[in-house]
Amino acid sequence: MTLVHDTADRAARIAAVVADIDTSAAIDNDFYRLWMGGPLPYPAVAVFAREYLARTRFTAVMVALSVLNTTDLAARVECVKNLYSEYGNGNAEKAHLVLLENFLADLLSRLGGREVSTGELTLEEPLPSTTAFSAGQRELFSSTDQRVVQGALLAQEHLAFAMLTRLYEGVRNYKPLWPREDDFHEACEYFYVHIGEAEKEHKREAVVSAAAVSRTEADFAVVLRAYDAFLTLTADYWRGVHQAVAAAG
Ligand SMILES: [Fe+2]
Ligand SMILES: [Fe+2]
Numbered sequence: 001m002t003l004v005h006d007t008a009d010r011a012a013r014i015a016a017v018v019a020d021i022d023t024s025a026a027i028d029n030d031f032y033r034l035w036m037g038g039p040l041p042y043p044a045v046a047v048f049a050r051e052y053l054a055r056t057r058f059t060a061v062m063v064a065l066s067v068l069n070t071t072d073l074a075a076r077v078e079c080v081k082n083l084y085s086e087y088g089n090g091n092a093e094k095a096h097l098v099l100l101e102n103f104l105a106d107l108l109s110r111l112g113g114r115e116v117s118t119g120e121l122t123l124e125e126p127l128p129s130t131t132a133f134s135a136g137q138r139e140l141f142s143s144t145d146q147r148v149v150q151g152a153l154l155a156q157e158h159l160a161f162a163m164l165t166r167l168y169e170g171v172r173n174y175k176p177l178w179p180r181e182d183d184f185h186e187a188c189e190y191f192y193v194h195i196g197e198a199e200k201e202h203k204r205e206a207v208v209s210a211a212a213v214s215r216t217e218a219d220f221a222v223v224l225r226a227y228d229a230f231l232t233l234t235a236d237y238w239r240g241v242h243q244a245v246a247a248a249g
Pocket of ligand 1: 086096194198
């Protein structure tokens with residue numbers, strides 16, 4: 001068993017794993033190109049909203065599972081910080097899921113010219129590819145092997161920052177729907193919270209926690225396998241969303 005003793009070394013190795021994440025199909029994909037390429041009609045945006053919400057509504061639950069299923073104390077503490085942030089740093093109105101639901105309902109209401117409630121966003125069943133993503137994600141985060149959980153979390157948090165920046169760039173295509181410049185930016189709180197701070201912190205925390213459970217070469221290998229599995233799940237998810245959004249547009 002080869003031990004990697006130095007914590008800084010371990011963190012540097014984990015950081016090297018995620019360094020080229022933006023070249024993976026989970027980020028470099030056709031959906032983001034379509035989304036950022038220009039405004040889409042209501043039916044296409046409605047499909048995006050449904051699938052994105054169906055996927056994202058479990059994010060905080062996954063972080064909660066990472067707390068439960070990580071035994072290493074230092075790693076668990078990092079997961080707790082992430083979880084607290086997902087729930088609005090103690091303010092229910094600022095829970096990330098609430099900010100997302102509010103934004104999506106606002107965007108669809110403006111685009112559709114009628115009031116769209118947050119409840120309406122969940123009326124239809126998600127795509128099979130989205131359901132497959134959620135099932136695969138839950139399986140990884142429910143693992144009794146903390147290295148699997150931390151590999152998945154490492155991927156989830158590093159994908160999230162890149163995802164939020166790309167989704168936000170696409171959202172800017174709809175800015176004229178808000179009557180005043182400042183109204184648009186007020187509405188975009190979900191994105192600013194993530195890009196400005198939350199996902200940057202979550203990335204740092206996930207590197208620390210993944211490094212904490214990677215004491216041996218074998219540990220690194222398990223973390224890496226789970227990380228790759230999460231990238232694949234995510235690439236498949238966006239492929240499904242792209243097909244459905246393109247078909248609806
Ligand atoms: Fe979040
Ligand atoms: Fe996050």
